[in-house]
Amino acid sequence: MAARIEFLEEIPYFSELSPADQEDFRQYTFEKCFSRNELIIIEGEPSETLYFLASGAVKTFKVSPEGKEQILRILRPGDALNDVAVLDGGPNYASAQAMGPVIVCGILSSDLGILLAGRPTIALKIIRILAERVRQFVSLVEDLSFRDVSSRVAKLLLQYADTEADSQKKMASLTPRLTQYEMAAMIGTAREVVGRSLRFLEAEGIIRIERHRIIIVDYEALKRRSDERLLR
């Protein structure tokens, strides 16, 4: 079954296509469902299909030989899961796993090549998206190298906090819910350290932990904390 048009409209790669072109693309796409914890992409394997997230949340991650997980990105609807491997023809640089029920749109890389031919606006869009990805990874390297854990936790909370506008629109959280383990895997530390940092921020009155919610009480103080760098 071809992917629903409303999913394609959310994909930045194709957002500037005319309705006719979008319909043309749609004919080459299909939908696939995954349940929580299912692996969608496996590190080191080739990708013959480009997947975009249509609904739900997906994490991309790498695992060290000792089994330690480093989350690279949490993907939201519209994000591509494996564009680098599809575009350069190499193996997947990370795995992708569903964080809950997920629907993805797929398009065979051979079909993608046909569809991209003669559509330079999409090629430019892809370059912009990949450039943005480089910025994200540089930011991750900077965080892991120059920020202490408390600063990284603060930055993560700011990054994943629901905005009021989002919440008013959907009456529910749009951003993925994160476990302390996932937070730790995103900022390169242990779960216990994240727990301690959260309790510390709570003791300072910057956040409040209310059962399943972390509420940012003092946004400016959290921002100041996130801007702190390690002096080396």
Next chain:
Amino acid sequence: MARMPIICHEQCTGCGVCIAVCAPHILVLRNNIVSFIEEPQECNYCAQCEAVCSTGAILCPYEIVTASTAKYTEHAPNL
């Protein structure tokens, strides 16, 4: 009903460590798989069960919201 930790039954090995650390005693083993008791209102979402689970079968996810957003997400569905 208050948001509860998520139990992935297919990943549970029935080791029972989570039951041992659960302060309000709301977890039990049923058919060698961990489950909540009938009316687990006592859960305080301390996330100790998640911390000790070696297979990742218990998840205690958090929403991150600003104070002004909190009112909108209070009753969001538990997906």
